[in-house]
Amino acid sequence: MNRADRDLLLGLLELPTAGPLETDGPVRLWQAMHSYALAANGIGFETVRLTTATTTAALRPDVPLPVREAVARGPEFLAAQPSLVLRLGPAKPAVMFNVHLDTVAGAEPVRYTDGRFHGRGAIDAKGPAVALLAGVRHALLAEPALGRDVGVLVQAVSGEEGGALGTIGTRPLVEDGFFGRLNVFCEPTGLRWLSRCTAAMTASVRVAGQDAIDDQPHVGHNATVLLGFLAQHLGAALTGQVPDGQVCVAGLHTGRLHNRVYGTGELLLNLSYGSAGSAQRLTTLLESGLREGLAEFRARFADSPVYRRTAVEAESVTRLNWLKRGLPALDCRDSWGEALLDQVVPRWPEHEPGFTCDAIWLAGVPGTCTVVLGPGSLAANNAHAEGEFADERELDRFAEVVCEILIRFARNGVA
Numbered sequence: 001m002n003r004a005d006r007d008l009l010l011g012l013l014e015l016p017t018a019g020p021l022e023t024d025g026p027v028r029l030w031q032a033m034h035s036y037a038l039a040a041n042g043i044g045f046e047t048v049r050l051t052t053a054t055t056t057a058a059l060r061p062d063v064p065l066p067v068r069e070a071v072a073r074g075p076e077f078l079a080a081q082p083s084l085v086l087r088l089g090p091a092k093p094a095v096m097f098n099v100h101l102d103t104v105a106g107a108e109p110v111r112y113t114d115g116r117f118h119g120r121g122a123i124d125a126k127g128p129a130v131a132l133l134a135g136v137r138h139a140l141l142a143e144p145a146l147g148r149d150v151g152v153l154v155q156a157v158s159g160e161e162g163g164a165l166g167t168i169g170t171r172p173l174v175e176d177g178f179f180g181r182l183n184v185f186c187e188p189t190g191l192r193w194l195s196r197c198t199a200a201m202t203a204s205v206r207v208a209g210q211d212a213i214d215d216q217p218h219v220g221h222n223a224t225v226l227l228g229f230l231a232q233h234l235g236a237a238l239t240g241q242v243p244d245g246q247v248c249v250a251g252l253h254t255g256r257l258h259n260r261v262y263g264t265g266e267l268l269l270n271l272s273y274g275s276a277g278s279a280q281r282l283t284t285l286l287e288s289g290l291r292e293g294l295a296e297f298r299a300r301f302a303d304s305p306v307y308r309r310t311a312v313e314a315e316s317v318t319r320l321n322w323l324k325r326g327l328p329a330l331d332c333r334d335s336w337g338e339a340l341l342d343q344v345v346p347r348w349p350e351h352e353p354g355f356t357c358d359a360i361w362l363a364g365v366p367g368t369c370t371v372v373l374g375p376g377s378l379a380a381n382n383a384h385a386e387g388e389f390a391d392e393r394e395l396d397r398f399a400e401v402v403c404e405i406l407i408r409f410a411r412n413g414v415a
Helices: 003-014 029-041 065-073 126-142 170-175 223-238 276-301 308-312 335-342 358-362 392-412
Strands: 046-051 083-088 094-100 111-113 116-118 151-157 182-185 199-208 247-253 264-273 318-324 369-372 389-391
Touching: 003 029, 003 116, 003 126, 029 046, 029 083, 029 126, 029 151, 065 318, 083 170, 094 126, 094 358, 094 392, 116 392, 126 151, 126 392, 151 170, 170 358, 182 358, 182 392, 199 223, 199 276, 223 247, 223 264, 223 276, 223 308, 264 276, 276 308, 276 318, 335 369, 335 392, 358 369, 389 392
Parallel strands: 094 151, 094 182, 182 369
Antiparallel strands: 046 083, 083 151, 111 116, 116 389, 199 264, 199 318, 247 264
Protein backbone atom coordinates (compact mmCIF):
# COMPACT_ATOMS: atom_id res chain seq x y z
CA MET A 1 0.00 0.00 0.00
CA ASN A 2 1.26 3.46 -0.88
CA ARG A 3 0.49 6.91 0.45
CA ALA A 4 -2.57 7.29 -1.79
CA ASP A 5 -3.92 3.98 -0.47
CA ARG A 6 -3.48 5.13 3.11
CA ASP A 7 -5.24 8.41 2.35
CA LEU A 8 -8.10 6.56 0.66
CA LEU A 9 -8.55 4.25 3.63
CA LEU A 10 -8.47 7.07 6.16
CA GLY A 11 -11.02 8.97 4.08
CA LEU A 12 -13.32 5.95 3.96
CA LEU A 13 -12.96 5.41 7.70
CA GLU A 14 -14.02 9.01 8.33
CA LEU A 15 -17.31 8.46 6.48
CA PRO A 16 -20.24 7.14 8.57
CA THR A 17 -21.40 4.16 6.53
CA ALA A 18 -23.42 2.12 9.02
CA GLY A 19 -26.65 1.28 7.22
CA PRO A 20 -30.16 2.30 8.27
CA LEU A 21 -30.72 -1.04 10.04
CA GLU A 22 -27.76 -0.18 12.27
CA THR A 23 -28.19 3.53 12.93
CA ASP A 24 -30.54 6.51 12.75
CA GLY A 25 -27.61 8.78 11.95
CA PRO A 26 -26.25 9.92 8.60
CA VAL A 27 -25.44 7.22 6.03
CA ARG A 28 -22.80 8.33 3.53
CA LEU A 29 -22.47 5.19 1.47
CA TRP A 30 -22.88 7.05 -1.83
CA GLN A 31 -19.84 9.16 -1.02
CA ALA A 32 -17.86 6.08 0.00
CA MET A 33 -18.76 4.32 -3.25
CA HIS A 34 -17.76 7.32 -5.34
CA SER A 35 -14.41 7.63 -3.54
CA TYR A 36 -13.70 3.94 -4.00
CA ALA A 37 -14.73 3.98 -7.67
CA LEU A 38 -12.51 7.00 -8.37
CA ALA A 39 -9.50 5.19 -6.90
CA ALA A 40 -10.32 2.04 -8.89
CA ASN A 41 -10.79 4.02 -12.11
CA GLY A 42 -7.26 5.32 -11.60
CA ILE A 43 -5.79 1.84 -12.08
CA GLY A 44 -7.95 0.93 -15.06
CA PHE A 45 -11.29 -0.25 -13.67
CA GLU A 46 -14.48 0.78 -15.43
CA THR A 47 -17.59 1.53 -13.36
CA VAL A 48 -20.28 -0.69 -14.85
CA ARG A 49 -22.93 -0.31 -12.17
CA LEU A 50 -23.63 2.03 -9.27
CA THR A 51 -27.21 1.80 -8.12
CA THR A 52 -29.53 0.52 -5.42
CA ALA A 53 -31.62 -2.63 -5.22
CA THR A 54 -35.13 -2.47 -6.62
CA THR A 55 -38.16 -2.53 -4.36
CA THR A 56 -39.24 -5.78 -5.99
CA ALA A 57 -35.95 -7.48 -5.09
CA ALA A 58 -36.09 -6.14 -1.55
CA LEU A 59 -39.63 -7.38 -0.89
CA ARG A 60 -39.10 -11.02 -1.85
CA PRO A 61 -40.45 -13.45 0.77
CA ASP A 62 -37.00 -14.72 1.80
CA VAL A 63 -35.67 -11.22 2.48
CA PRO A 64 -35.34 -10.76 6.26
CA LEU A 65 -38.47 -9.22 7.75
CA PRO A 66 -36.73 -6.10 9.18
CA VAL A 67 -35.54 -5.27 5.67
CA ARG A 68 -39.00 -5.70 4.15
CA GLU A 69 -40.54 -3.58 6.91
CA ALA A 70 -37.97 -0.83 6.34
CA VAL A 71 -38.58 -0.87 2.58
CA ALA A 72 -42.33 -0.64 3.15
CA ARG A 73 -41.88 2.49 5.25
CA GLY A 74 -40.51 4.49 2.34
CA PRO A 75 -37.93 4.83 -0.44
CA GLU A 76 -35.27 6.39 1.76
CA PHE A 77 -34.09 3.00 3.06
CA LEU A 78 -32.97 1.60 -0.29
CA ALA A 79 -31.94 5.00 -1.63
CA ALA A 80 -29.23 5.27 1.02
CA GLN A 81 -27.59 1.93 0.19
CA PRO A 82 -26.02 1.71 -3.27
CA SER A 83 -23.78 -1.06 -4.54
CA LEU A 84 -20.97 -0.73 -7.05
CA VAL A 85 -19.57 -3.02 -9.76
CA LEU A 86 -16.13 -2.37 -11.23
CA ARG A 87 -14.64 -4.30 -14.15
CA LEU A 88 -11.18 -4.44 -15.61
CA GLY A 89 -10.81 -6.36 -18.88
CA PRO A 90 -13.17 -9.01 -20.27
CA ALA A 91 -16.23 -10.22 -18.43
CA LYS A 92 -15.03 -13.83 -18.69
CA PRO A 93 -12.86 -15.51 -17.61
CA ALA A 94 -12.60 -13.42 -14.49
CA VAL A 95 -11.85 -13.33 -10.80
CA MET A 96 -14.48 -11.52 -8.74
CA PHE A 97 -13.75 -9.90 -5.40
CA ASN A 98 -16.59 -8.83 -3.09
CA VAL A 99 -16.09 -6.22 -0.38
CA HIS A 100 -18.67 -4.42 1.72
CA LEU A 101 -18.30 -0.75 2.55
CA ASP A 102 -21.17 -0.63 5.04
CA THR A 103 -20.26 -1.18 8.69
CA VAL A 104 -21.87 -1.88 11.99
CA ALA A 105 -22.85 1.09 14.12
CA GLY A 106 -20.53 2.74 16.59
CA ALA A 107 -18.25 5.66 15.86
CA GLU A 108 -14.56 4.96 16.38
CA PRO A 109 -11.84 7.65 16.43
CA VAL A 110 -10.01 7.51 13.09
CA ARG A 111 -6.22 7.66 13.04
CA TYR A 112 -3.10 6.08 11.57
CA THR A 113 -0.41 5.53 14.18
CA ASP A 114 2.72 3.38 14.11
CA GLY A 115 1.57 1.40 11.11
CA ARG A 116 -1.94 0.77 12.45
CA PHE A 117 -5.28 2.05 11.12
CA HIS A 118 -7.98 2.71 13.70
CA GLY A 119 -11.65 3.25 12.90
CA ARG A 120 -14.94 1.54 12.24
CA GLY A 121 -14.45 -0.68 9.23
CA ALA A 122 -10.65 -0.84 9.47
CA ILE A 123 -10.70 -4.64 9.24
CA ASP A 124 -14.38 -5.24 8.35
CA ALA A 125 -14.06 -4.38 5.55
CA LYS A 126 -12.78 -1.00 4.34
CA GLY A 127 -9.15 -1.92 5.01
CA PRO A 128 -9.33 -5.10 2.91
CA ALA A 129 -11.21 -3.16 0.20
CA VAL A 130 -8.32 -0.71 -0.20
CA ALA A 131 -5.68 -3.44 0.06
CA LEU A 132 -7.53 -5.29 -2.70
CA LEU A 133 -6.98 -2.39 -5.11
CA ALA A 134 -3.30 -2.29 -4.18
CA GLY A 135 -3.02 -6.00 -4.95
CA VAL A 136 -4.69 -5.59 -8.34
CA ARG A 137 -2.41 -2.67 -9.18
CA HIS A 138 0.72 -4.74 -8.53
CA ALA A 139 -0.67 -7.75 -10.42
CA LEU A 140 -1.24 -5.60 -13.51
CA LEU A 141 2.42 -4.62 -13.48
CA ALA A 142 3.51 -8.24 -13.24
CA GLU A 143 1.13 -9.96 -15.68
CA PRO A 144 0.16 -8.40 -19.04
CA ALA A 145 -2.68 -10.92 -19.56
CA LEU A 146 -4.65 -9.33 -16.73
CA GLY A 147 -7.10 -6.83 -18.14
CA ARG A 148 -6.41 -8.12 -21.64
CA ASP A 149 -7.21 -11.84 -21.66
CA VAL A 150 -8.45 -12.22 -18.10
CA GLY A 151 -10.86 -9.94 -16.28
CA VAL A 152 -11.16 -8.70 -12.73
CA LEU A 153 -14.53 -7.82 -11.20
CA VAL A 154 -15.04 -6.00 -7.92
CA GLN A 155 -18.37 -5.84 -6.13
CA ALA A 156 -18.36 -3.09 -3.47
CA VAL A 157 -21.66 -3.53 -1.70
CA SER A 158 -23.99 -2.15 0.91
CA GLY A 159 -26.42 -4.23 2.95
CA GLU A 160 -23.96 -6.76 4.35
CA GLU A 161 -24.30 -5.68 7.97
CA GLY A 162 -27.44 -5.06 10.01
CA GLY A 163 -29.05 -8.39 9.24
CA ALA A 164 -29.73 -7.73 5.55
CA LEU A 165 -27.31 -10.55 4.65
CA GLY A 166 -26.68 -9.37 1.13
CA THR A 167 -30.29 -9.51 -0.01
CA ILE A 168 -30.21 -5.86 -1.15
CA GLY A 169 -26.54 -5.75 -2.13
CA THR A 170 -24.72 -8.87 -3.24
CA ARG A 171 -27.64 -11.07 -4.33
CA PRO A 172 -29.00 -8.71 -7.03
CA LEU A 173 -25.48 -8.37 -8.47
CA VAL A 174 -24.94 -12.13 -8.59
CA GLU A 175 -28.35 -12.67 -10.18
CA ASP A 176 -27.42 -10.17 -12.88
CA GLY A 177 -24.30 -12.17 -13.74
CA PHE A 178 -21.60 -10.17 -11.99
CA PHE A 179 -19.44 -13.04 -10.78
CA GLY A 180 -16.37 -14.93 -11.96
CA ARG A 181 -14.93 -18.39 -12.30
CA LEU A 182 -13.23 -17.67 -8.97
CA ASN A 183 -15.04 -15.51 -6.40
CA VAL A 184 -13.33 -14.17 -3.29
CA PHE A 185 -15.35 -12.56 -0.50
CA CYS A 186 -13.06 -10.34 1.53
CA GLU A 187 -13.79 -11.01 5.19
CA PRO A 188 -11.31 -11.52 8.06
CA THR A 189 -10.13 -15.15 7.97
CA GLY A 190 -6.51 -14.79 9.06
CA LEU A 191 -5.55 -15.23 5.39
CA ARG A 192 -6.93 -18.77 5.26
CA TRP A 193 -9.37 -19.62 2.51
CA LEU A 194 -12.78 -20.87 3.58
CA SER A 195 -15.24 -22.46 1.16
CA ARG A 196 -18.17 -23.04 3.50
CA CYS A 197 -20.43 -20.42 5.03
CA THR A 198 -23.40 -20.86 7.27
CA ALA A 199 -26.70 -19.13 6.81
CA ALA A 200 -29.08 -18.28 9.63
CA MET A 201 -32.76 -18.23 10.52
CA THR A 202 -34.25 -15.90 13.08
CA ALA A 203 -37.35 -17.00 14.97
CA SER A 204 -39.59 -14.83 17.12
CA VAL A 205 -41.72 -16.40 19.84
CA ARG A 206 -44.31 -13.79 20.80
CA VAL A 207 -46.79 -13.73 23.62
CA ALA A 208 -49.78 -11.44 23.09
CA GLY A 209 -51.75 -11.56 26.33
CA GLN A 210 -53.25 -9.22 28.91
CA ASP A 211 -51.31 -7.05 31.34
CA ALA A 212 -52.09 -6.90 35.06
CA ILE A 213 -51.20 -4.73 38.04
CA ASP A 214 -48.77 -6.03 40.63
CA ASP A 215 -51.51 -6.29 43.31
CA GLN A 216 -53.46 -8.75 41.16
CA PRO A 217 -50.87 -10.64 39.10
CA HIS A 218 -53.21 -13.59 38.57
CA VAL A 219 -55.60 -11.50 36.46
CA GLY A 220 -53.24 -11.19 33.48
CA HIS A 221 -50.90 -13.34 31.43
CA ASN A 222 -47.33 -13.31 32.71
CA ALA A 223 -45.31 -13.20 29.51
CA THR A 224 -42.06 -12.89 31.47
CA VAL A 225 -42.50 -16.18 33.25
CA LEU A 226 -43.79 -17.95 30.16
CA LEU A 227 -41.06 -16.73 27.80
CA GLY A 228 -38.37 -17.31 30.43
CA PHE A 229 -39.54 -20.91 30.74
CA LEU A 230 -39.61 -21.34 26.95
CA ALA A 231 -36.12 -19.81 26.58
CA GLN A 232 -34.66 -22.48 28.87
CA HIS A 233 -36.69 -25.28 27.31
CA LEU A 234 -35.79 -24.36 23.73
CA GLY A 235 -32.15 -23.75 24.59
CA ALA A 236 -31.89 -27.28 25.95
CA ALA A 237 -33.92 -28.82 23.11
CA LEU A 238 -32.03 -27.21 20.22
CA THR A 239 -28.42 -26.92 21.30
CA GLY A 240 -26.06 -29.44 19.74
CA GLN A 241 -28.65 -30.94 17.41
CA VAL A 242 -26.83 -30.20 14.13
CA PRO A 243 -23.10 -30.55 13.45
CA ASP A 244 -22.76 -27.48 11.22
CA GLY A 245 -24.64 -24.76 13.08
CA GLN A 246 -25.18 -22.91 16.32
CA VAL A 247 -28.22 -22.01 18.40
CA CYS A 248 -28.28 -18.54 19.93
CA VAL A 249 -31.04 -17.93 22.46
CA ALA A 250 -30.98 -14.20 22.01
CA GLY A 251 -33.13 -11.28 23.18
CA LEU A 252 -36.01 -11.64 25.58
CA HIS A 253 -38.09 -8.55 26.26
CA THR A 254 -41.33 -7.92 28.11
CA GLY A 255 -40.89 -4.70 30.04
CA ARG A 256 -38.77 -2.63 32.42
CA LEU A 257 -41.06 -1.73 35.32
CA HIS A 258 -41.24 -3.61 38.61
CA ASN A 259 -44.83 -2.94 39.55
CA ARG A 260 -46.79 -4.62 36.78
CA VAL A 261 -47.24 -7.94 35.03
CA TYR A 262 -46.44 -7.78 31.34
CA GLY A 263 -48.81 -9.75 29.17
CA THR A 264 -46.89 -9.25 25.94
CA GLY A 265 -43.31 -9.98 25.03
CA GLU A 266 -40.90 -11.54 22.54
CA LEU A 267 -38.15 -14.15 22.61
CA LEU A 268 -35.67 -14.23 19.71
CA LEU A 269 -33.64 -17.22 18.59
CA ASN A 270 -30.98 -17.19 15.86
CA LEU A 271 -30.28 -20.57 14.29
CA SER A 272 -27.29 -20.98 11.97
CA TYR A 273 -26.83 -23.94 9.67
CA GLY A 274 -24.44 -25.22 7.05
CA SER A 275 -26.85 -27.20 4.90
CA ALA A 276 -30.50 -27.33 3.87
CA GLY A 277 -30.90 -30.55 5.84
CA SER A 278 -29.69 -28.91 9.04
CA ALA A 279 -31.99 -25.95 8.45
CA GLN A 280 -34.97 -28.28 8.13
CA ARG A 281 -33.98 -30.22 11.24
CA LEU A 282 -33.66 -27.04 13.30
CA THR A 283 -37.02 -25.81 12.01
CA THR A 284 -38.71 -29.07 12.95
CA LEU A 285 -37.05 -29.16 16.37
CA LEU A 286 -38.02 -25.58 17.13
CA GLU A 287 -41.66 -26.11 16.17
CA SER A 288 -41.95 -29.36 18.14
CA GLY A 289 -39.92 -27.94 21.01
CA LEU A 290 -42.27 -25.00 21.30
CA ARG A 291 -45.31 -27.29 21.44
CA GLU A 292 -43.63 -29.44 24.08
CA GLY A 293 -42.54 -26.40 26.07
CA LEU A 294 -46.04 -24.98 26.14
CA ALA A 295 -47.42 -28.33 27.26
CA GLU A 296 -44.85 -28.60 30.04
CA PHE A 297 -45.58 -25.04 31.16
CA ARG A 298 -49.29 -25.81 31.35
CA ALA A 299 -48.68 -29.00 33.36
CA ARG A 300 -46.33 -27.26 35.77
CA PHE A 301 -48.35 -24.12 36.47
CA ALA A 302 -51.99 -25.11 35.88
CA ASP A 303 -52.60 -25.38 39.65
CA SER A 304 -50.72 -22.19 40.53
CA PRO A 305 -53.01 -19.42 41.84
CA VAL A 306 -50.75 -16.75 40.32
CA TYR A 307 -49.91 -18.35 36.97
CA ARG A 308 -52.96 -20.48 36.31
CA ARG A 309 -54.44 -18.22 33.62
CA THR A 310 -51.09 -17.97 31.84
CA ALA A 311 -50.72 -21.76 31.92
CA VAL A 312 -54.22 -22.60 30.75
CA GLU A 313 -54.16 -20.04 27.91
CA ALA A 314 -50.47 -20.28 27.00
CA GLU A 315 -51.04 -21.92 23.63
CA SER A 316 -53.68 -19.41 22.56
CA VAL A 317 -51.53 -16.33 23.33
CA THR A 318 -48.20 -17.65 21.95
CA ARG A 319 -47.16 -17.50 18.31
CA LEU A 320 -44.05 -18.44 16.35
CA ASN A 321 -43.01 -16.05 13.58
CA TRP A 322 -39.99 -16.26 11.28
CA LEU A 323 -38.13 -12.98 10.80
CA LYS A 324 -35.54 -14.58 8.54
CA ARG A 325 -35.73 -17.95 6.82
CA GLY A 326 -34.88 -19.83 3.63
CA LEU A 327 -31.40 -18.43 2.96
CA PRO A 328 -28.84 -20.73 1.30
CA ALA A 329 -25.64 -22.00 2.91
CA LEU A 330 -22.38 -22.28 0.98
CA ASP A 331 -20.40 -25.50 0.75
CA CYS A 332 -18.27 -25.14 -2.36
CA ARG A 333 -16.27 -28.11 -3.62
CA ASP A 334 -14.17 -27.19 -6.64
CA SER A 335 -10.90 -29.07 -7.15
CA TRP A 336 -9.51 -26.58 -9.69
CA GLY A 337 -10.06 -23.59 -7.43
CA GLU A 338 -8.84 -25.43 -4.35
CA ALA A 339 -5.60 -26.38 -6.10
CA LEU A 340 -4.97 -22.77 -7.13
CA LEU A 341 -5.64 -21.37 -3.67
CA ASP A 342 -3.57 -24.04 -1.94
CA GLN A 343 -0.53 -22.66 -3.78
CA VAL A 344 -1.07 -19.25 -2.21
CA VAL A 345 -2.54 -19.51 1.30
CA PRO A 346 -3.53 -22.26 3.77
CA ARG A 347 -7.02 -23.65 4.15
CA TRP A 348 -9.39 -22.84 6.99
CA PRO A 349 -9.18 -25.86 9.35
CA GLU A 350 -11.98 -28.38 8.96
CA HIS A 351 -12.58 -28.51 12.72
CA GLU A 352 -13.21 -24.76 12.97
CA PRO A 353 -16.79 -23.65 12.28
CA GLY A 354 -17.46 -21.30 9.42
CA PHE A 355 -19.48 -18.11 9.67
CA THR A 356 -22.16 -16.24 7.78
CA CYS A 357 -21.41 -13.69 5.06
CA ASP A 358 -22.59 -12.66 1.59
CA ALA A 359 -20.73 -15.58 -0.04
CA ILE A 360 -23.89 -17.64 0.48
CA TRP A 361 -25.33 -16.06 -2.69
CA LEU A 362 -22.88 -18.01 -4.87
CA ALA A 363 -24.12 -21.31 -3.42
CA GLY A 364 -25.07 -23.67 -6.20
CA VAL A 365 -23.96 -21.41 -9.05
CA PRO A 366 -22.47 -23.87 -11.57
CA GLY A 367 -18.91 -23.52 -12.81
CA THR A 368 -17.76 -21.32 -9.93
CA CYS A 369 -15.36 -21.58 -7.04
CA THR A 370 -16.33 -19.33 -4.14
CA VAL A 371 -14.27 -18.71 -1.02
CA VAL A 372 -13.98 -16.29 1.88
CA LEU A 373 -10.51 -14.85 2.39
CA GLY A 374 -9.15 -11.78 4.08
CA PRO A 375 -6.68 -10.36 6.57
CA GLY A 376 -7.05 -10.24 10.32
CA SER A 377 -9.64 -11.71 12.64
CA LEU A 378 -13.12 -10.60 13.60
CA ALA A 379 -12.25 -11.15 17.26
CA ALA A 380 -8.58 -10.17 17.48
CA ASN A 381 -9.05 -6.97 15.45
CA ASN A 382 -12.15 -5.93 17.43
CA ALA A 383 -14.48 -5.96 14.44
CA HIS A 384 -18.01 -4.97 15.54
CA ALA A 385 -16.50 -3.80 18.85
CA GLU A 386 -14.75 -0.88 20.47
CA GLY A 387 -11.21 -0.32 19.24
CA GLU A 388 -11.42 -1.83 15.75
CA PHE A 389 -8.07 -1.71 13.96
CA ALA A 390 -6.04 -3.10 11.08
CA ASP A 391 -2.26 -3.26 10.90
CA GLU A 392 -0.82 -2.02 7.63
CA ARG A 393 1.44 -5.06 7.43
CA GLU A 394 -1.57 -7.42 7.41
CA LEU A 395 -3.27 -5.33 4.73
CA ASP A 396 -0.02 -5.37 2.73
CA ARG A 397 0.11 -9.14 3.04
CA PHE A 398 -3.47 -9.39 1.78
CA ALA A 399 -2.54 -7.20 -1.19
CA GLU A 400 0.31 -9.63 -1.94
CA VAL A 401 -2.13 -12.57 -1.75
CA VAL A 402 -4.55 -10.85 -4.14
CA CYS A 403 -1.67 -10.18 -6.53
CA GLU A 404 -0.51 -13.80 -6.45
CA ILE A 405 -4.02 -15.20 -6.93
CA LEU A 406 -4.56 -13.02 -10.00
CA ILE A 407 -1.19 -13.92 -11.52
CA ARG A 408 -1.76 -17.64 -11.02
CA PHE A 409 -5.27 -17.36 -12.42
CA ALA A 410 -3.98 -15.63 -15.53
CA ARG A 411 -0.98 -17.91 -16.11
CA ASN A 412 -2.37 -21.32 -15.20
CA GLY A 413 -5.44 -21.27 -17.40
CA VAL A 414 -9.02 -21.63 -16.28
CA ALA A 415 -10.73 -24.98 -15.83
